[in-house]
Amino acid sequence: MLKIENLHASVEDKAILRGINLEVKAGEVHAIMGPNGSGKSTLASVIAGKEEYEVTEGDITFNGEDIHELAAEERAHKGVFLSFQYPVEIPGVSVTNFMKTAINETRKAKGLEDMPAKDMLKLIREKSELLEIDRKFLSRSLNEGFSGGEKKRNEIFQMAMLEPKLAILDETDSGLDIDALRIVANGVNKLKSKDNAVIVITHYQRLLDYIVPDFVHVLYNGRIVKSGGKELAHELEEKGYDWIKEEVNA
Amino acid sequence: MDLKEKLTASFLAFENQVDTDTYVHDVRNEAIKIFEEKGFPTKKEEAWKYTSLNSVLKEDYSVFPKKENAIEYNDVKKYFIHDIDTFNVVFIDGKYSSHLSQTTHDGLDVCLMSSALTKPKYRLIIENYFNKAATKDSLPSLNTAFSSEGAYIHIPKNKLVQKPIQIIYFSTGNEAATMLQPRNLIVVDENSHVQIIERHQSLTDNPVLTNSVTEIFTNKRAIVDYYKIQNDNQSATLIDNTFIKQKQESVASVHTFAFGGKLVRNNLNFYQTGERIESTLKGVTIIGDKQHVDHNTLVHHIEPNCESHQDYKGIFGENSTGVFNGKIIVEKEAQKTNAFQANNNILISDKATINTKPQLEIFADDVKCSHGCTIGQLDESAMFYMRSRGIPEKEAKALLMYAFSNNVLSSVKIPEIKQRITKIIANKLGVNIGFDL
Incomplete structure (x- = not known):
């Protein structure tokens, strides 16, 4: 589904990603872990199409198509979704209004008519129940005054609404208490199928107890320096990242 | 002859042509003297530091409407809030259009300034209110000197006016360049409530200069909601002088939606007495x-x-x-x-x-x-956030800008006006998305 080869990316001439190779197939869950500043969020943003990041070398293909020249919205239309580490507050745009616009713009890009209002309401009701989101919450301004947990739950709600092929969860677990973590992970698991894939970016093993990865990668200094199965995450939890750094630097 | 000379030279001819009582006559004479003395404002004045009228004043305006022009309602329907029942006071090139208007004297007066200024039954109101809120600045004075037509609205006490009142000034571009000086007087007595919509609309590309004065008096506990829709074409200039004198416990609001024209100056003055x-x-x-x-x-x-x-x-x-x-x-x-x-x-x-x-x-x-x-600029991180959800750049921008304006729109009390403004904003931003969901 997603194939990244020798990806180099920089922001304001500062190289952050220095040769990433990663392949994610349909039905898989990949975890990307690594110390602060290793380039995890940059990788997520580059896949989603943030313009400040310049791809200087390498390829990103999504379902066989080179996407690295595509705008963020075009990638979204093809089924790429990024759950933000810091969801942006947008005063004056309600959650519902935002979702309706996002869904109808995506449909428009696919040559489909707007979703009938009745179906939209039904979909919103269904997905908000999945994330245990209160109805009143949906008429509030997007992310404005939301608690950390509410913001993250709202991200997964949007994911549920948009049904992406590839979901990248950028530190979705940060700022979540154990109940919110369970709700969020539960939501993600319910949306998982053999046709879609998830990349979980996290510092901690905690989320991976709920969303169990098929592969774990360690990102350090802009490269994937180690890959393994889910047991690698446990090892990192126990031993920290120093041994990895030592291995790399040796 | 420049515009100032032309106007002052025309004044006598104008005064002779309108029949008038002595009160209004005196007010006009005093006003023309002020205008003669002060002239058009220049950038040297603090209040006009950032707005120059030079490019506007150089046109050779016709200062009196010469003949009446007919407009078919269907051709201008889109400028009306037409999906609700309203009173309408409509002018074409400064002249009243009975054809497009719907006035009333049934329990309230929604009619013409020309009648109010000349008919004895309005004399008391005119003497009590006409030119009592407008300042002695040069442009309001110029308007006062030439004031003859506009909307006259008097709501007697304890009256909740169900239908909003629309005041619309069309200009047809019949003259190469037209100067208009509409004059509105609105008096709302105790405990009454009225909603008013005002619009100036040019129908051609010929230059139009409108120097408008509106005086609004809200008596004790009166409520006035006033909406100005300014979405004129590129050759139209509007100088809007609005003066609102409020008495105790009255509530007055003015929403101004400014989407265009060549130059728009809104002088909006509230006096809390x-x-x-x-x-x-x-x-x-x-x-x-x-x-x-x-x-x-x-x-x-x-x-x-x-x-x-x-x-x-x-x-x-x-x-x-x-x-x-x-x-x-x-x-x-x-x-x-x-x-x-x-x-x-x-x-x-x-x-x-x-x-x-x-x-x-x-x-x-x-x-x-x-x-x-x-x-500021548009928030880039918000842009990326919206685009990553599939909302294209232009639509994301539009949504952000709409959200930015939403605080103002949310206090508009007439839903049809809100819809209309939303539509104008969408057009203006070149998108086809419904904001009001």
Whole structure:
């Protein structure tokens, strides 16, 4: 589904990603872990199409198509979704209004008519129940005054609404208490199928107890320096990242 | 002959042609003297520092409408709020159009200034109110000197007027260039409530200069909601002078939606002459090209325990320029005043300009006055966030700008106006998305 080869990316001439190779197939869950500043969020943003990041070398293909020249919205239309580490507050745009616009713009890009209002309401009701989101919450301004947990739950709600092929969860677990973590992970698991894939970016093993990865990668200094199965995450939890750094630097 | 000379030279001929009682005659004569003395404002005056009328004044305007022009309703229907029942007072090239209007004398007067200025039964109101709120500045004085036509609205006490009143001025471009000086008088007596919509619309590309004066009097506990829709074409200039004199416990709000014209200057003045008055001034400005919109507001707090609330949002593209000059005066007697002012702007082009200036003159010591102005760009992180959800760049921008204006729109009480404004904004921003969901 997603194939990244020798990806180099920089922001304001500062190289952050220095040769990433990663392949994610349909039905898989990949975890990307690594110390602060290793380039995890940059990788997520580059896949989603943030313009400040310049791809200087390498390829990103999504379902066989080179996407690295595509705008963020075009990638979204093809089924790429990024759950933000810091969801942006947008005063004056309600959650519902935002979702309706996002869904109808995506449909428009696919040559489909707007979703009938009745179906939209039904979909919103269904997905908000999945994330245990209160109805009143949906008429509030997007992310404005939301608690950390509410913001993250709202991200997964949007994911549920948009049904992406590839979901990248950028530190979705940060700022979540154990109940919110369970709700969020539960939501993600319910949306998982053999046709879609998830990349979980996290510092901690905690989320991976709920969303169990098929592969774990360690990102350090802009490269994937180690890959393994889910047991690698446990090892990192126990031993920290120093041994990895030592291995790399040796 | 320049425009000032032309106007002063025409005055005598004008005075002879309108039959008038002595009160109005005296007021006009005094007014023309003021205009002769002061002339058109220039950038040397502090209040006109950022707005130059030079390019507007150089046209050879015809200063009197010569003949009546007919317009078919279907051709101009789109400029009306036509999906609700309203009273309409409509003018074409400064002349009343009975064909497009729906006036009334049934329990309230929604009719013509020309009648009010000449018929004896209105004399008392005219003597009590006409030119009693307008300032002696040069442009209002010029209007006063030539005042002959406009909307006259008198709501007697204890009357809740169900139908909004639309005041629309069309210009047909029949002359190569036209100057119009509409004059509106609105008197709302005790406990009454009225909603008014005002629009100036040019129908061709010939230059039009409108120097409009509206005087509004809200008596005890009266409520007035006033909406100005300014979305004129590129050759039309509007100088709007609005004066609102409020008595105790009255509530007045003016929403100004400024989307265009060549140059628009809004002089909006509130005078609070009683206790527990509320005044609201809100505006959304979205312009581009070389358009210029200047909001010059004054709230004069004269008595204690009153409130004023100002909220102006501006979005400026291309080479457009905006001005916000908001003056709040709190007199010594006006203790416990609560005055709020905000002016937020977004520049979406490197060549757009906004000059914003709050001016507070506070002579009382127990007051709450706050003001703030911001100038910024569209939030890039919000843009990426929206685009990553599949909302294309243009639509994401539009949604952000709409959200930015939403504070002002949310206090519009007539849903059809809100819908109309939303539609104009969508058109203006070149998107086809329904904002109001």
